[in-house]
Amino acid sequence: MPQTWMITGANRGIGLALTIELVRRGEHVIAAARDPWGGALSEIAAAHVGAVTPLELDVTSDASVAAAKTALAGRPIDVLLNNAGIYGSRERQSAFDMDFDGWREVFEVNVYAPLRIAQAFLPNVEASTGRKIATISSRMGSIGGNPSGNIAYRSSKAAVNMAMVAFGNAVKDSAISVLLFHPGWVQTDMGGGGADIAPSESASGLIRTIDASGMAQTNSFRTWKGETIPW
C-alpha cells in the first residue's frame, strides 16, 4: 500500500529530488509548489498520473494554504515534509550590515510557513498511519556549531527548530513524530554547484532516515544520514 507524502517546494532542488525518488519507489506524492505546472515537475506529473498530485501552494500565503487545505480535505498524509526555503541576501546578512526587510522575508518562508503548514495539514496527518511531520532545517541553524555570518538564514533555521520542537511536544500525545533535518550541502540553486552531494543522494538519505523514524525520534535534529546535530 503506497504511502502519501506531501512536499513543499517540490518543483526544484531537494524537493524535486524527493518527489522523483518517492515516485520511483511507488509512493504517492502531493507535490506542492508556487508553480507546479511548469518545468521538470510537470513532466514527472505527466509521466506518473495518479501518483503525483501537483498542488499550487505559496507557503507564505494564508489564502493559498487555505485553498490547498480545502483541496486536500479528508486525504490522509503519511509524511508532511516542509522543504521550501530561501537563503536571503548573499551580501547583506552580516553582523555589521543587515537587510532587515530581507531578514523578515526569510522568516516568512523558513519559520512561519513550516508551522502554518503543520497546523493546516495536521488533520490529514492525523488521518494517516505514517503520522510524521518533517522539516528541512539546516546545520547552519545550530547554535552549538559556533556560528558566524549569514545571520538571517542561520537565525531562521534556529527559530524553526524551536517552533517545530514546541509543535512536536504539543502533538506527542497523538503519536505524531516531528523531525528536523540537515539535508547535507546539496548541489541546488541554493547550495551551488560546488556543494558536496547531489540532490538525489540527499533525497534518498532523507527518505531512508524518515522511514526509520518514529516516536522514539520525535523532536530530533539530525543529518540526512540520521546523525544527531547539536542544537
Ligand SMILES: NC(=O)c1ccc[n+]([C@@H]2O[C@H](COP(=O)([O-])OP(=O)(O)OC[C@H]3O[C@@H](n4cnc5c(N)ncnc54)[C@H](OP(=O)(O)O)[C@@H]3O)[C@@H](O)[C@H]2O)c1
Ligand atoms: N542546498 C543546500 O545545501 C541546503 C543545505 C541546508 C539546508 N537546505 C534547505 O533545504 C531546503 C531546500 O533547499 P534547496 O537547496 O532545494 O533550495 P532551492 O533549490 O533554492 O529550492 C527552494 C525551493 O523552495 C521553494 N520556495 C521558496 N519560497 C517559497 C514559497 N513562498 N512558497 C512555496 N515554495 C517556496 C522554491 O520554489 P520557487 O521555485 O517557486 O522559488 C523551491 O522549490 C530549504 O529549506 C533549504 O534551506 C539546503
